Amino acid sequence: MNSRSWWLMISVGLGILLNPLNSSMVSVAIPRLQQVFQLDFTQVSWVIFSFYIASAVAQPVMGKASDLFGRRKIFLTGLCVAFAASFLAPLSPSFGWLIVFRIVQSIGTSMMVAVGMAIVRVHITEKQATALSVLSIFLSGAAAIGPFIGGVIIHWWDWHAIFFVNIPFVAVSFLMAWRTIPKDDPRAAIASNMSFRNWAQMIDVTGILLFTTGLVALLVGLLSAKSSGHISWLTVTVGLIGLIFIWAFVRHELQTTSPFIPLRTFAHYPAMTWVNIEFMLVNVLYYSVFFGLPSYLQMVRHVSEFQTGILMLTLGLCSLVVSPLAGRWIDQSGAGPALLVSAILMTLGSVWIVSLNQHSPVISVCVALAVFGISNGLNNVGMQAALFKSSPKEIIGVASGLFNTSRYLGTILSSLLIGIVMGGKFSFGGFRVLGLILTGVALSLVVMSLRRRRSGQMQE
Template sequence: MHARSRWLMVSIGLGIMLNPLNSSMVAVAIPDIQNAFGLDYTTVSWIVFSFYVSSAVAQPVMGKASDLFGRKRIFLAGLVVAFAASLLAPLCSSFGWLIVLRIIQSVGTSMMVAVGMAIVRIHITEKRSAALATLSVFLSGAAAIGPFFGGLLTSNWGWEAIFFVNVPFALLGFFLSWKNIPEERSTDSTSSLREWLRRIDVPGIVLFTAGLVMLFIGLLSIEHGGQINVTGIVLAGIGLLLLVVCAAYELRVGTPFIPLRLFVRYPAITRVNMEFMLANLLFYAVFFGLPSYLQQVRGIDEFHAGMLMLSLGVCSLAISPAAGIWVGRQGAAPALRASAILMVFGAAGLAILQPDSGLFILFLILAAFGIGNGLNGVAMQAALFAAAPKEVIGVASGLFNTFRYLGTVLSSLLTGIVMSGSFNNAGFRTLGICLFSIALLLTILSLQKRGPVEHS
């Protein structure tokens, strides 16, 4: 690979890693943020909700924007947005403003993820597969080290450090990207803006986002002080209604934000997405829930909680190459079954966890989920390619990532509801029982025979 190509890889890698890094660093910082603003766990979990809901919406939207405004422009703009949000977020005096800046940070980092892979595909012609694999290492590696990095920063400099640390990365990334990403043909910004607004399905985005947020607000507030909150029921009902209206609208519109017709036409794709959503729900419930349990229930400090959580990402990364070989030889089904069974054992471990359970038991639980996630990440991609005909693989891949984010958001929703505002050992064991039930459902789905691709 030529020197210019290597510098381009470094430039793109520094940008795209900010999204998984910032989504994962916060896992260990949640208790510190909770204490700083005097919040219960249910409220502070919006620091997770807001980031993933924003990413789920921003990435496909910004991918379309890059086709019209230019990929380099979108990538550089993303770095500027991420820089500004990361610089201002630690200065917030209220949790509400922190959430606003967290959303802006998510949009900025999503702009880079949405176009980074495309830039590499277009401008690197030699050893392209190795280049794309390298970008995947940036993404998965940043997610893996995020909890450890977050624990290290938070234990020494407080929760604010997980935002400030982005500033030098964004500055360096902007300089390298401005210098190394090739210029593209300029376009008419006015006509491009009109075309972009026509193509992105604004009503569908608004209905989907508003419905999801209202549903989550309602579900999280249904139970308050041991009593049923009527307002929560009403809000959840409104959110559900908005999602139904969104579904009806998306089935009629020509260029939908969520291509629901694909589900009807290709049931195999529907199944893969549902399995992927459940697997991410399981993994991220542990990813975000266990650090709070370790700190608030077990009294482990941020640094050592981050060290323990590092095993989750390391196990996931370590198994991925072997998973690729296994899936290449025997197909996706065996790896998906093994992944589901490992998560059953991991969830069972959470369900029987005791306050005096040793760290080795926690490591085994994390290893089960980490290895399961590594197998799942490779096998689910293969299952998607097997289920989706070539003419819809682009749309199917985008939808696949949307379900990844939905699983992540649902994991935080489930944790927030089960914990009812504060972490304790009994609540965490209840969460383990819920995850055990979901893992069993995922196992049942994985054991069913996979049908052939359905062509029109």
């Protein structure tokens, strides 16, 4: 790759790291937010849910918007939105306002993640797995340093400061992106001149509203039932409303000419369907550990925020080291072997979590963090490479959006899983149950990886 490609990747990387940076910092802030706003674990989990629900909706929308209005324009706009949210969130007068600004922040960072991947796919045509591994370094690096930064900041300046740390990244990324990202195709101006009605129809506002309403209602119903300790008519009604809206969403997407999530596309490209399913399960595993272990360390083992941040470095640093090695391996051997090794490692890591007890040395938690960090480094590159192989170039914007939607659906499910298992209070017993569930999910990924390997051999 030439120097222009490297500078392009750096400018994109500084933008897309904002998403994992903000999700990782807040994982350490959960106990502090509980204390400040006087909320139980399930309620404060909405600071996670809101971010990822908004991301799940925004990713495919912004992927499609980039195809219509131009990738450079969407990327730069996302940086401006992220800047505004990062400045206003620390000034939140209540938890409700904090959720609002987290949603805005999620939308801004989502504009960069899906579009950033598409920019790399279109403008860097050689050694794409290597290019993806560079972006994974930014993603993994943000995940690595996020808990540590969050722990240090909360220890010295409280939770407000975890938002201000975004501002220098936004400023540098904006200046570099302005200079390095190629200008948009002039044909994008046609989409910019559309009427609001035509724009809304092309983006599929109806589908977005049905999807968002259904997902939020279903989550509220499930979490309310677990938090209250019993199932009431209200929680059942809310859950059923969610299911009805999701059913209406599926029906609408199959009938509309410009769907928010093109469900029929999955039927035409079954390999892409399996990639998205696997990626969703991978993120259920990874983020269950990512959000579960900090709470376990602080609430069960009574480890400080600062020490928790240092221990969580193991997860991100292992991912950071493995990502470039994974890029070279996948360039030579394809994604299959790396994804199989990753699935096996996640199975072993989940079993290790189950084996922990209340008297295990705290440092033993680093074993699980290291195993999941290595598997995450393999998955970050392997899953994206598998997507590129299974998706036609002409729909890469939508495909990248769908891929990242799978990421955030997996993250939402991980938060939901933790909320259901733990209820209002994080406990050691719940943590062990969580490990058993994760073992089952990891074994299913081993089966899927073996299936891909066999189907690849048959095609050869």
